[in-house]
Structures are given as C-alpha cells and as structure tokens.
Amino acid sequence: MKGKGANFWLQVALFNLVVVALLGVLLRYKIAFSFPLIHQKHLLHGHSHFAFSAWVGQMIMTLLAFTLKERNQGKGPFEFSHLLAWNSLVAFFMLFAFVYQGYGPISILFSTLSTAINFLFCFRVWSFLRQSKVSSTADYYIQASIIFNVLSSLGTIFLAYLMSNKINHPEKYLASVYYYLHFQYNGYFIFSCLGLFTYFLDHVGIKLAHSRPVFWLFAASLAPAYLLSIMWAKLPVFGYFILVIAALLQFLAWFYWLFQVRKNHSQLKQGLPATVWFLWILVALATSLKFSLQLLSIIPSLSEYAFGFRPVVIAYLHLVLLGVVSLFVLGYARWKGYIQYNYFLKLALGLFIGGILLNELILMLQGMSFLNLVQISFSNELLFGVAILMFLGALGVFLSQKFRQNLIQN
Numbered sequence: 001m002k003g004k005g006a007n008f009w010l011q012v013a014l015f016n017l018v019v020v021a022l023l024g025v026l027l028r029y030k031i032a033f034s035f036p037l038i039h040q041k042h043l044l045h046g047h048s049h050f051a052f053s054a055w056v057g058q059m060i061m062t063l064l065a066f067t068l069k070e071r072n073q074g075k076g077p078f079e080f081s082h083l084l085a086w087n088s089l090v091a092f093f094m095l096f097a098f099v100y101q102g103y104g105p106i107s108i109l110f111s112t113l114s115t116a117i118n119f120l121f122c123f124r125v126w127s128f129l130r131q132s133k134v135s136s137t138a139d140y141y142i143q144a145s146i147i148f149n150v151l152s153s154l155g156t157i158f159l160a161y162l163m164s165n166k167i168n169h170p171e172k173y174l175a176s177v178y179y180y181l182h183f184q185y186n187g188y189f190i191f192s193c194l195g196l197f198t199y200f201l202d203h204v205g206i207k208l209a210h211s212r213p214v215f216w217l218f219a220a221s222l223a224p225a226y227l228l229s230i231m232w233a234k235l236p237v238f239g240y241f242i243l244v245i246a247a248l249l250q251f252l253a254w255f256y257w258l259f260q261v262r263k264n265h266s267q268l269k270q271g272l273p274a275t276v277w278f279l280w281i282l283v284a285l286a287t288s289l290k291f292s293l294q295l296l297s298i299i300p301s302l303s304e305y306a307f308g309f310r311p312v313v314i315a316y317l318h319l320v321l322l323g324v325v326s327l328f329v330l331g332y333a334r335w336k337g338y339i340q341y342n343y344f345l346k347l348a349l350g351l352f353i354g355g356i357l358l359n360e361l362i363l364m365l366q367g368m369s370f371l372n373l374v375q376i377s378f379s380n381e382l383l384f385g386v387a388i389l390m391f392l393g394a395l396g397v398f399l400s401q402k403f404r405q406n407l408i409q410n
Contacts, residue, residue, distance in 0.1 A: 004081055009058075009062045010338045010339060013054075013058040013059045016050070017398070018394045019054070021395070023047040025388055027044060028380070031383075031384075032380040032384040033384075039102065041102060042098055045098045046097075049111060050098075053114045054091035054092070055326075056189060056326070057091075060192045062084060063196055064125060065084070067336075072128075080124065083121045086117050087117045094111055094113075103160070115153055118149065125142065125146065126143060129142065136198065138196070138201075139195075141194045144191045144219045144222075145187065145188050145189075148191060151183045152179070153180075156180050174230075175230050179226060181317070182226045183222075185325075193328045196328075196329075197332070200332065200335065205267075206264045206267060206268065208257070208261065209260050218250065218254075224243060225246040225250060227239055228243050228246070228297055228303070229307070247295045247298050254291045258284060258287075272335065275331070275334055275346070279328070279330060280327075280328065280331050283323070290324060293316065311366040312363070315359075315360055315363035315367065318359060322359075327356075339397075344396060344399070345396075345397060345400035345401070348393050348400055351389055351393030352396075352397060362376070366379045366383075
C-alpha cells in the first residue's frame, strides 16, 4: 500500500461513497415499503458511522495527507498509506457489526478502533505541523479541526456509557448525539475544508485580509454554538445570551470571509477547472444557507420546530454533509488532479448534485407538511427515488475514475 498514489486512495474513498449511497437507498426503501430482514435503527447507525469514517473521514485524511506530503518536498517521509488502508478496512467491519447488532460489543469495538486510527492520523498531522517551519492560516484551521475532532469523541464515549449501562434518559441521549454531531460537522469537517481551501489560496498566491482574526472568530464561537443544539434543555438566560452571540459571530465571520474571497474571484477563476468553480459556487451557497439557518435557529419557536421534526434535522445534516463537505472535497480533489475530468464524470456529478437538491427540497416540504403548510403525497417514495439518483451519481463518479484511461480527458 505504501507505493499507492493519491488517485488510488481517491478511488477507495469514492467506492466508499457508493456504499454510503447504497445504504441510503436501502434505508429509504425500508421506510417507503418494507424490508424486514434488516433492523431500521441498526442500518441507520451503520450508514451514519460508515459515512463519517469511510467517506468524509477517508477523503479528508487522503486530501490532507497528500497536500502535506507535497508541501514537505522531500524533507522527510510523511507516511500515511497504512492508516488510510486500515481506516477503510475497519470501517467496513464496523458497518457489518452495526447492521448485525446495532450498538453492541462488536460494533463498539470496531467504532473504537476507527476512532483510534483517526486520532493517530490527527496526531501525525499535528506533529508535522508543529515541526514545519511553514506557517499558514491553513495550519490553524487544520489544528483546530483536530482539536474539535478529539472533543467530539466525548459525545460518543458518553453515549456508549448510557447504552452499556442501559440508562434510559432521552435528554442525555440527545445531548450526547448532538454534541458529537456539532463538533464533527461544524468543527472537524468544516474546519478541515476551510484549511484545505486556505492551502489552495496559498498555492495561487491569494492572501485574504484579516484571515487570522476571522479564524479566531470561527474557532472561539464554535464550542458555545453547541448550545444551539440543546435549546430545548431550558437553558438559563445567560446561556441563551451566549448562544446568540456565538451564532451571530459565526454568521458575520462566514460572510466577511466570503466577501474577501469574492473580491479575488477573477484571480481565483483563472486556471481553475470549470467543474471545480461550479462545485465551489454550490458549496458557498450551501454554506451561506447553513449559517443563515443557524442564525435563525436562535428564535426559540424556530429552534423547537427544527429539532422537533425529523425531516428538518435530516435535511440540515445532509445539507452540511453533502452540499458543503462532499461537494467541496470533490472539487478540491479535482483541482489537485486526483480526479480526472471526462464527460462521464460531468454526467455523474449532474445526477449526484440533482439528487442532493431534490433530497433537500422534498425533506423541506415534508417538514412543512407537519405544520399543514403544504401537502405532499408519496414523499417517502419520492425520497427513495432520489436516493437511487444519488446512488447512480456516486457510482458514475467512481466508474468515471476507475476507467478514466479509456475516456477522453478535458
């Protein structure tokens, strides 16, 4: 595995994305119709854990590892291939264990191993950045993402404690789940993407104004922003004041950062493949929507609605995981040349992106139907069809790279 290049490991991650999408199809089929052979909650746990570890985690590890290897420029080996291999292998064992038994001894064992591999990789990256003489705002984002990744594990540890001791406390259960999701989505995933994008800016010679203060605004407001996820816990007035400030700071930091990027759009667009430009425009729109919704959630009635209806929660999670993180890493991999362009890739991305947009639309309408604002018939069947669309798109992206040598490149 040591001699494998970035293209190989990207294909591994893309294959994992196909598996994630297939699991999504099975979940939607079971909801819309019937599939008694598999337990719904077990499949859901397997789907989410595999998506985090084998798709997003594998992509972040791959892109970051090869970016740092190129930056190292032969000054010393930055070995990581064995960690990429073990991460993907353990993720499959973890998936099978969750589908078989849900949260149990075997699934918890492989989940712990997966976390250990991820932590070991993060430790290697942290050590490399500490020893590196090159200092960039990107390094700050990556180091912060590592810290938030470690902090997120506290949520899973507490969740495992509740389940292993059979403590039936719904509010503690939800608080631990949302704690994990917050520090993974908004911390590890988002900060990793911001770090990788800043490496891209460094590469093309763009320095954003006040980039370091903007980073500190993002980083300092991340932890208190967790309170947005537990507004239902009847927070004291002081706690509510903190979450309002945190949401406002993140909103302002994002749009100020986006404004600075927008000022350099001419230089950014030069030499940037059209597919990357298109993907990152979608990412910018999705991220702007994410921070806007986050700010709106400080209104108690809207927060109660958002966290009270499952379709709304799923729509938000998919917005970040698919619309922000997945599209960004695909664009970054394309920019680095790890994903090669061909007409098949263009069609596959179109299917995948169309599936994401339709998924968000139907989930939004499904959430609105709970308030009797709209009536949507056969929503579960439609979501099943959309899941198939995303699966076909993911499969097409994978196949476009697997057989790219036989296709005409742009």
